[in-house]
Amino acid sequence: MAQITVCGIDLGSRSVKIAVMAKPSPEEDLEIKQLERLDTIQFYREYGRKHEGKLAVNFEALGLPKVDKLVTTGYGRNTLEVAGGETIPELKAHVKGAIFQTGLRDFTLVDLGGQDSKIIQVKRGRMIDFLTNDKCAASSGRYLENMANVLGMTLEELGEYSDEPVELSSTCAVFGESELIGQIVEGVPLRNLAAGVNATIVKRILPLLRSFQGDLLIFTGGVAHNQAVKDLLKEETGREIIIPPEPQFNGAIGCAVYALEELEDEE
Template structure:
């Protein structure tokens, strides 16, 4: 059986195709390009699978930021919590864990016990605790996200709680002659500080990291002080789309 999962992210659309429960295709497309170049509208959004070089799909499931305002024809929609938990099941084989998913514009913390979601916390209101904050700061520092993510030692203190005001604060630190390394560490640590209050109520031994920010080396280092084990999945950004395929394979007929 061939299944298709689509995660409609705020910045990118992630696409996964599985055949007999194995991933055979992964693809990322900017959200704007996806709707403009690969979709049409006839009462519902119709995805042109031929343009995506996808065929012979038996079941298709969608999730993501655009799930509530984008009705994909011929797709079963599931909420993001389900999708990311199912993705973690597939990628880790674990049934007891804390899931931290930091996306471009939201954060999800989910407690899973014996394969069941028992608690969750969401932050969809402030960009300062999301990937967009890191993108903005990397632009101010004129470096790539990957390069900025490497630093975690001796962070400069950044106190602003607003993503917009944080840019001005960072520019002020640059003007003071603070080293680039400390500035990068400060950016990473400031995001960690905003994530920590969301995590304090979730006690568990294993923390599963997903989402684009899971690739941030600095934040990984800081989180290691709070959990016995940090579990890194191979396809952090595709986890939601993988979860869609897992759902299609196991819960649809």
């Protein structure tokens, strides 16, 4: 059998993630060949056009190879279906991505993306419970971006601070900016404010985690690149935290895994 090449696309609110994966032969494992991340607006503006009610993607312009199957998911899935592809729910994509990346089948998945958060309980490789929050940006990457901008830091710098966090009381990402500015005016050290921002992210998701059992958390999404959030999450929950090799591409990888499974079932 010739090599099988599949593509998964996660149409996120802040960025579009693409994973091209290949299975060279029946005896070999599926492997990642190419990962691409683009700003969502740039992706739609430069590489996508609406055609007969679907999103036609210019894969050649993206520098992507011809694939045997395309599967998509994500924040944008409800607006446009990608032409030539199959669409699956975000939760399914993220579970499959986490299993592929870690080899684990029993865990709680915490995915903190650009504009939403998802917590999924997985037992024996199957989703048994979940909670999602896309109504408020206070536990998402958008919140971190806004707060880093107010503090005059990069996201990488923000992720370095977890000690002595300042208590930030606002439960809204927008009002949180005003509160942060007020604390800066009062002379509170930036390192304590940065730690407070990171602690706020964790504080928002702790109530959601209480109903999920297990000692193991798999942490994905763009926020998983924030070391301070990871440290604070471990400290507050007492659970082991595992970040897969490509946390931000987890959904796209899950789509590609599903694409391969579908092709193999057809044979």
